[in-house]
């Protein structure tokens with residue numbers, strides 16, 4: 001179960017850092033394959049993180065070869081570590097289709113959590129909660145949140161909290177670290193929901209936002225700033241420290 005694996009890894013490694021394996025084949029230098037690259041990242045970081053997030057887009061862009069690398073990467077993490085895996089797929093569809101996605105990700109791929117787009121409402125979310133854990137998009141890190149999210153995020157929060165009653169410890173929210181002005185308010189209203197916080201590193205989000213989230217189950221994703229660094233382990237250590245200082249102290 002995602003939350004148990006996460007808490008165990010967080011406490012063991014004193015880390016809320018999740019490394020994002022956004023292993024864009026066009027950016028990988030000096031490795032024969034995506035799989036070899038991911039093996040290197042996992043070997044260098046497994047004792048510094050509380051999990052991995054894999055964004056499916058960077059695998060799908062290579063067709064079936066990319067999907068094979070995705071499967072092999074998940075196998076590797078499961079064989080070599082006890083760390084939870086979040087599949088960042090941002091799915092959201094009618095119940096029948098959502099059930100097919102949930103089956104693919106939890107039963108076939110065997111990940112622990114999936115990111116879900118809540119725009120279609122509970123039918124699109126529940127199939128994921130029945131099989132595992134889901135992080136629903138609440139207030140994302142990108143520029144254009146004013147187009148839709150700012151008008152509806154409070155509704156998404158209400159829905160997530162309602163679903164949490166039937167699926168305790170199986171649902172979380174995605175809030176960008178670039179959303180400093182909203183985080184305190186959302187934190188006060190978020191109860192026992194877990195948090196996925198992207199946007200630190202390449203997107204310039206502020207790690208100080210974590211001070212408002214002490215005691216909550218949070219994972220902070222950093223992708224490009226770590227995986228494409230010259231010294232991956234050193235960068236991951238720096239981010240782990242930076243985040244831990246805000247959250248644990």
Ligand SMILES: O=C(O)c1cc(=O)[nH]c(=O)n1[C@@H]1O[C@H](COP(=O)(O)O)[C@@H](O)[C@H]1O
Pocket residue numbers: 020022055088115139140141142174175176198199200201202203221222223224225
């Ligand atoms: O759901 C996500 O993970 C996500 C939500 C969000 O609001 N912003 C965001 O950047 N992400 C993802 O988090 C990762 C951020 O990558 P870096 O900017 O390279 O650290 C990417 O996989 C994004 O797709």
